[in-house]
Amino acid sequence: MMLRTPPQRKRRAESVAGDESPVSDRRLVPYGGGAAAVPIASAEPSDPMVCTYHCRQMVKSEFMVAFNTLERQVGDYQARLETLHEQLCRSDDERKKCQDHLTFLEQELAATKGREHALQERLLKEVTDSHERHRAQLKRISELEVELNRESDSRKTAELSAASAKETIKDLEGKLQRLTESSEREKNMLKKELSFSQDSLNLSASKLAANLERMRLRAENSEKEAELLKQELKGLREQLNECLHQKSEVEHKLSRFSASSNQNTPTEDQKLVKLLQEEIRNYESEVREARRLRSSHVNNELLKEKLLEEKGRRERAEMELSKLMEFQERAQKLELELLSWKSLLREIPDVSCYDDIPKKFAALQKEVIENMIKVGEISASLKELEVKLEDASLSRQHAENESALAKEKAESAALGAKRLELMLASVTEERDRLKKDSFVLDKQKAGHTNETLLKDLAEKENSIREMENSLHQLRELLSHQHEELELMNEKLNVEARKVKSLEREGDRLRSEIALLESKLGHGDYCASSTKVLRMVNTLAVDNEAKHTIEALQAELKRTQEKLQAVEELKGQSDVGKIIDANIPEKLVQLKSQIAILEKREERYKAVFAEKISVFRRACCSLFGYKIVMDDQQRPNGIPVTRFTLQSIYAQSDDEKLEFEYESGTTNIVVNEYISQPEISHQVEIFIKKMNSIQAFTANLTMESFNKRTLS
Template sequence: MMLRTPPPKKARSEAGGSSTPTGDQLVIYEDSPLPAPLQTASHDHSDQHLCTYQCRQMVKSDVLDALSKAEKQAQGYQTMLQTLNQNFTQADEERKQFRDKFLYSEQELAAAKGREKVLQEQLLMEMNNSQERYTKALQSCHDLEVKLQSEMNLRTKAESSVATAEEKAKLLEEKLSQLSGSVERERNRLNNDIAHLGKEAKLSVSRIGADLERMQCRAQSAETESDLLRSQLEDLKQKFDECLHEKTEVYKKLSSFTSEAASPSDNNVLFKTLQEELKRCEAEVREARKLKSQQLDAELLKVKLLEEKSRRERAESELSKLPELQISFDKLENELCSWKSLLNNIPGVYCPDDVVMKFSALQKEVLDSTMKIGEASTRFNQLEAALDATQLGKQNAETEAALAKEKFEALKSDVKRIEAMLALVTEEKEQLKAVVSERRKSNSDGSVSATTDGTLAQSFESSLAKKENYLKELEKELSQLKDVNNRQRDEIEHLNDKLVSEARRMKSLERDSDRLRSEISLLESKLGHGDFSAANTRVLRMVNTLGVENEAKQTIEALQAELQKTKERLQAVEELKSQSGDAGKLVDSHITGKIAQLKEQIATLEKREERYKTVFADRISVFRRACCELFGYKIVMDEHQRPNGIPVTRFTLQSIYAQSDDEKLEFDYESGNTSILDNQYTSQGEIAKQIEIFIRKFNSIPAFTANLTMESFNRRTLY
């Protein structure tokens, strides 16, 4: 603070102990008690800086007044500033209030405008929807009128078509009557021709019977030859076994000879020859063993190849299911999009609940329209029924005409065949006449007596009489064959009807099986445990499936078919020989060569069949032993047929740990489905529970058999 009273006086220091001024700053010194002249004398140079006490007091008072005034002004300014600040804050608050009111009024104005626009849009939408409904109602009315008009036109057309159909039916009836008359006339004529030609056919039938007897004799001789060859083969096998036995004995003798002392030179020579024979035999045995091992390797490779093919087919089938699933997923997405677009396109529908109301309104309109259309449709249906009846009559007439044509063609073919046989008979007759004329000429030229001519003529006449009798027999046989053919046709028609009914029944059964399979798949998917997956589910599979057995059966059937074909060829050759007569004698040498070749082929095929049978039996026995050792069950397979003709394969399983022969499981395998059969063993309490759990509930036969194996093993070993 600034001091208002003067400070106390201080003693001056000697020799000017005052502080020196620094720069241009004004310094005021205190008055000293010394007299003024001394002071002036000693300090002449600083008179301008000295002033009196009064001057200082005056200056102080002025300064203090000015300072008080300045303080008062500052306080006034501060009060004014505070008032101004208060006024400013009040004005600012008022400004904010007015601004908020202005913004609120603007928002209310915008909301009012938006509500007005929404109301206008709703009004426009309602106007447009009402206009669209009105236009659609008009269009539907117009469409219904067009449909009514078209149905009326169809009715008129149907009436005209019925009239034309009646006219056509009348024309067809007239044509049918004409055709039936012509067919009856031709039938009578053909019956007469058949009766005339039946006699000649009987002669040819008797000749064919004689040829058949001769062929049967030859076949019997061929069978006896084959039996002789088989017996020779068995003798050779016995000799081979004896040779092998002698070989072993010689080998034993040689081993005994080596232990003895040195024998003479003859024994050495014999020993060397025997050693050479032994080496040759050993080489042959090695080659046979190599061939056997190669054959076994080839069979194993075939089995592995079949397994790899089956795996590949399974993988390809699983891969082929992927695009089907993707296609179904895309279809579902497309259907969803189409439904959404339909909902958007339906006028007056804003949500799925509105669709029901819309459909109910449309249904009412449709019912009203259908009530009007019903009367016209009933009349139209009556006309259609009449038309169908006429068409059925037309179809029946056409089928009868087609049957008559077929019978006519069959009769024509029979007539042609009989004419061909007549031509053959006439040719033979002409040949015989030519032979007779040549004989007569030779007799007239030579010195043959008339008695020989008479005997020749009598022999020819007797042969002609025999041929006439043969022709009569052929006619009788032809009539019998016709009766047999008619009966066979009736049986064929009956069988066709049965086939149609069976096909329908098969289709219904297939539908039922598909439905049951779908239900089974659904039930499997809804299993409580839900642990069916390819990762943790193990399925017991056989290494060698039944494909090997099927292949062997196919080879045997193919060989039997080849044998049958060769026998048929032999019969055909014999028939040609019998028909050719004298010409057959010239070709007899060539045919005998062919017969010999065919017999050789038959022998090779029979040998191959026996070899296949032995190999198949060996493989089956190995497979059964392997199944028994691997899975613990002896499997016996049996095939039979049900009364309806469906083939069924029955498998009988017996565990190697079974305590009695009655502990057997029986399964029926039919068209990919395996079912267990009830017997005394499966009707026991524990076994029945396991069947109910593993087979009925989880549909897992491998789990059932594995559980049974473990229980029987524990029963045999632990208890």
């Protein structure tokens, strides 16, 4: 058997083939036509034949090795080409997907542009509406300021009228006190006169009794004298009868004597007759004298009685005249007082009699207190309106700033959309260029260009992903801007509703002020609309200021949180710079507002403390009770306000009234002073039966006043 290659050469060829790199110059040595045929050598070939054979075998082995390496490289390149083709198909699919995604993004961008345009139009419309509302609000605020000035002037006039009413009330109270003092003096004088008249009546009764006794004695004496006179009269009648009988006898004797003895001398008879006639005359004169004495005695007694009666009448007439003079003076004083009262009644409206004056005083006091309370409430509500107007103006400024920020954000979003359009245009250009490159790559066979193509594709994919991420961020930013715009719209609507409610509240307060001014001007009083004074320490203005401070502090916290969030997002977009520029101004404004509100709160507290002290002193001087308020709590946790009332006419510190006020109901607390029989009887009548604490305190004040003044 003939060997084709010697072992040494074979080993060298294999070692050379193994040592050669697969990548060589790959040059082929042209060989003659007899290369295919192998000559059959003899058993002992010559040296040149062996050398050529060896060279041929060596070249053949090198060629075979190079051919095998080339085949392997071709297979590798075909596999790579197939993988590149598959990658190109996948890239085409991805490109189609990206194209679809880009078309979808373009549609979304167009839709977002349309929505943004509509939103911008709506924002512009809302901004114009807000500007118009702002102008209307400014106009309304100016009108409200004018009305506030008017209301402050009206409040000043109401305070002046209230002060004048207080002065008139004080004058009326002074007049009433003077009248009560004069009535007390008159009462004391009448009591003294009554005692004096009783003494005079007793004296006159004793005098009358003595006069009656004296008259009785005189009557008895006169009866005795009448009996004696009757006896004397009987004796005189008997004497007269005897004288008449003697006269008749004498006349008979004379007639007989004249008839029997006419011879007697006429001188003696005449003398005798004369004597007898003289005796008869004497007897007649004595009888007349006796009759005259009797009649004079009777007349004397009658005259004495008449004289005594006339003396008594004279004394009584003198007493009655003195009393009449006193009564005339008193009547003149009463007429003058009556005229003063009538003039006072004419000056006071709705008063027709004396009994209406205390009621009118009480009504005026209640009305003054009610007007003071209403004026305080109206001033507090006006201050609340001022605070609310300031809050509305601040919120309006905040809304304007937010609308400006929204406009800037919308502009930045529009710029971002334009950038996206430019990026999309550049992406489409890159896509077209990649298509061209893919066609060029199909023609090319080298691997270096494929690697560069793959790198370009990877870079483009990364750029597409970055663009998608930026689009996603822009979408989130747009959605966030939409949410902020919706929140701003809601805030604007809320502020508009607040402004409308404030306007309605201002109208209501103006109507109430006008009604109060009309009532105060006419002096009207209505018991149904009178509020009972309850000394509850409800600091409405203070609480409102605290609420506003808390709200501003909460808003400050929210702005600080927003500031932190914006600082975190500061380097990502230009929005953070825009917001960052406005936040310090907001913080300064909020801090200044908080300082102003704190100063206002302190001022409100000082004014309220001064007003409440004046109000308590006024209540003490008007109603006569010192009021002390104490907030307590029951075991079940229900808050109770206890009021301790002490009259200024109280004779000791134990004379106190205690009331508990809970959710609109007032109950009296039983203590040692209330448990007294007189006070408990009044409590039973006025509070339990009549359900009137005011009548109870008024009656107790009158009794304490009477005790104090009479003692």
